[in-house]
Amino acid sequence: MNISHLENQTFNPSTFLLTGFLGLEYAHRWISLPFCFIYMTVILGNCTILHVIRTDSSLHEPMYYFLAMLALTDLGLCLTTLPTVLGIFWFDAREIPFSACFTQLFFIHSLSLVESSVLLSMAFDRFVAICNPLRYGSILTTQRIVTMALAFAFRSFSLIVPLPLLLRRFHYCRTNVLSHSYCLHLEIMKLACSDIIVNHIYGLTVVAFTVGIDSLLIFLSYVFILKTVLSIASREERLKAFNTCVSHICAVLLFYVPMIGLSLIHRFGERAPHIVHILMSYVYLLAPPLMNPVVYSIKTKQIRQRILKKLCAVKLIQT
Template sequence: MSAVNDTKFQSAVFFLTGILGQEDVHVWISIPFCLIYFTSILGNSLILFIIKSDPNLHEPMYIFISMLAITDLGLTISTLPTTLGIFWFNSREISHNACFAQLFFISSLSFTESSVLSSMAFDRFVAICDPLRYASILTPARVAKMGLVSLLRGVVLVFPVPILLKQYRYCHANILSHSYCLPQEVMRMACSDITVNIIGGLFVTVSSVGLDFLLILLSYVKILKTVLSIASHAERLKALNTCISHICVVLLFYMPSISLSVIYRLRKSFSPLVEIVMGHVYLLVPPLMNPIVYSLKTKAIRARIIRLFVK
C-alpha cells in the first residue's frame, strides 16, 4: 500500500489558476498580457543591444543596467509559458518537477535582481561621494565579479528549496493561486511539517533582500548628505538626476515584493483577486517598466535609441 501511495505521490500535479472568476474571458485577458510580455522582451533586448554595440557605454553604470536587463528577461521567460498556456489553452496542470524548476528560476532571479540593484546603489555612491576614485574602484574586472557573485548568491540561496519541497507529500487540493509556482504557495500544499522551510525562507529573505534594501538605503543617505554639501544648486540637481532612474527601479522592485509578502501573511484580510493581481504585478511590472525608465531618464541610452530609429 505504501508503494502505491508513493507512486501516486510522484505522479501528482499542481493546478495553476488564471484570473479567478474570469475564466470565460481568458482569451481577451491574454491580449494585455501578451503586450506586456512582448514589450518586456523587446525593451530589455533593445537595452542589451544598445549597450553591447556602443563601446562608449561599456562603463560600470551601463554594465549594471545590462545585468538588470538580463535578469528581467529571465524572469519574463520563466513565467511566460504557464501564464499564456492557461489563457490560451486552459492548460492548468503542471508536474511537481516542472513546478519546482519554475519556482527555482523565479526565486533565484529575484534574489539576483535584488543584489544587482544593491550593486547599482554602490555604483551611484562611489560616483557621487568619491568621483576621483570611481575608475580605480569600479574596474571592469571588479564589476564582472560583482555580477557573478550576485548570480551565484541567488542560485546558492534558492538551490535547497526545490530539494526540500520534493521530499514533502502533497495531499491538499494542490490548486495554486497564480499562473506560475511560488515557494510560499507550494509549501502550503504540503501535508508534511514545513517548519524548516518557513524558518529557512524567512532567514534567507531577511539576510539577502532585507540586507540589500538596507545597503541601498544607507547608500542614499550618504549620497544625500554629500549632495546637500554641494554649494551650487545646479550641481546638486545634476548629481541627484543621475540617481532618479535607479530610485524608480528600486521602488518598482521592492514595493510589489513587500506588498505581496504582507498579503501572504494577512491573506484572510484580502480577497483572492488582490493576491492574484499583486502576484502578477510583482513579476511582470518591473521587467516591463525598467527598460522604459532607463530609456526615458538616461540621456546616453535615450540618444542612442532615437539615433537607432531616426536616421
C-alpha cells in the first residue's frame, strides 16, 4: 500500500487519515512491541523521577523542581501521541476527526515549547549556581520558580492557540492523508487548498521567538559558565562544576537536534524517503522523554542514590 492508493480510496473531507509504516502494515503488530516498550519506559521513568522528587524533602530545591517540570512535560508529550500511534498498530484506527487532530496538534506543539522553556530555565539555574553561588537561594526562590513555570506555560499555550484556529479556516480538497501517526502543523498545512502564507509566516515567527531565542540564551549561559569554570584554580573543582552541567547539556541536545532535523526534512526534504520522515518524527517526540530520565538517573548523584534507595526498600519489603 502507498500514499497515492490511500488518497484515491479513503478521502473524507471531515477527517484526516493517519499512516503508520506504509508498506509494512502486515508487521504493525510486531512493530508495536518496541513502541509499547518505549512508552512504558517513558511513563515509568518520568513517574519515578517525579515520585522521588516529591517524596524526598532533600530534593526540594530549584534544580529538582525544574527537573520535575521536564518530567511532567515529557509525560504530556508521550500521552498525547500514545493513543493514535498504538491505535494504528493495534486496531488499524487511522481516521481522526478534524477537532481531535487539531487538539492533538495543539498539545504536541505547545508542550514542545514548554520543554524548550524548561531547558532554558535549567540553564539559568546552572548559570546562577556556578557564576553567582552566594545569591543562588535569594535569586531562585520557590515563588519565582512558580512564576517562571506559569509564564512559560502561558507563553507556549497562547502562541500555539492560533495554529489550529488558522488551520480550521482552510478547505481541504486534495487529500486528507497525513504521513505520520499523529498530527503536526507543517503536515496538515500542506494539505490545504487555500493560501497558507499566513501559517508559514506565523509558524516561523513562533519558532524564531521561542525555540530560537531559548537556544541562543542557553548557548550564552554556557559561554558565561565556561568562562567562570575556567577561572577556577582547582582542577577537581572545575571537573565538579562541569559535571553538574552534563545532564542538562545532554537534555538540550536530545531536544534540539531532532527538532532541527525534523524541521529541515519537512521544509527541504521532499525527495527524502518516506521512512526517513516517519523515523525522524518518532525520534523528535520519543527520544527526549525516553532518554531524559536515564541521563538524569545516571549523571545526577542525588537522583541515582534516591532511586537505588527506593529499589532496596522495595526488595526488603518483598523479602
